[in-house]
Amino acid sequence: MADTKIVSGSEYDCLVVGPSVVVDENIKREINNALDQGKRVLFDNQPGQQVATENAAKALGMSVEADALMVHKPKDATGLLMTPVDRPRQSDALSESKVASNKKQETENTIENVFGI
Numbered sequence: 001m002a003d004t005k006i007v008s009g010s011e012y013d014c015l016v017v018g019p020s021v022v023v024d025e026n027i028k029r030e031i032n033n034a035l036d037q038g039k040r041v042l043f044d045n046q047p048g049q050q051v052a053t054e055n056a057a058k059a060l061g062m063s064v065e066a067d068a069l070m071v072h073k074p075k076d077a078t079g080l081l082m083t084p085v086d087r088p089r090q091s092d093a094l095s096e097s098k099v100a101s102n103k104k105q106e107t108e109n110t111i112e113n114v115f116g117i
Contacts, residue, residue, distance in 0.1 A: 012039065013039055013040065014039060014040045014041070014042060014115070014117055015030070015031065015034040015039055015040070015041045015042070016041075016042045016044060016111065016117075017031065017041065017042065017043045017044065017052075017055050017059070018044050019044055019045050019046045019049065019051040019052070021055065023055045023058040023059050027059065028058065028059045031059045031060070032059070032060075035071065035072065035073050035080070036073070038072070038073065038075070039072070040070055040071065040072040040115075041059075041070070041071045041072070042068065042069070042070050042071075042111055042115065042117075043055050043056045043059075043068060043069040043071070044068050044111055045066075045067045045068055047067065047087055050065070052066060052067060052068050052069050053065050053066060053069070056069050056071065056082075060080065062080075062082075063082075064082055064084050065084070066084030066085055066086055067084075067085055067086045067087045067109070068084075068085040068109075068111060068114075069082055069083065069084055069085070070082070070083040070085070070115055071083075085109055085111075085114050086109070087108070087109045088109065
């Protein structure tokens with residue numbers, strides 16, 4: 001798979017589960033091991049699909065509907081913290097004119113931009 005790279009557990013702080021990853025028992029175990037070690041897990045998606053939501057549900061037994069999800073365990077508590085990220089569905093004409101008039105670089109809601117990885 002083009003978006004999959006196998007690394008050892010000590011080589012990363014954040015595990016990204018891409019939209020082409022099929023969550024089976026081995027992937028589920030890796031995700032839960034990463035969370036137990038205090039790492040963050042990001043479930044990514046392709047626009048218009050529900051893959052991130054479905055993968056999180058398969059791996060964790062729970063999910064929220066979103067384009068991408070960041071999951072981690074709190075340090076001094078139980079459970080999981082989930083941060084949903086949605087890509088903008090459409091922009092209105094006023095927003096488009098503001099962007100054009102400001103001539104700033106457009107920022108996308110990508111994993112890299114939102115979570116800084």
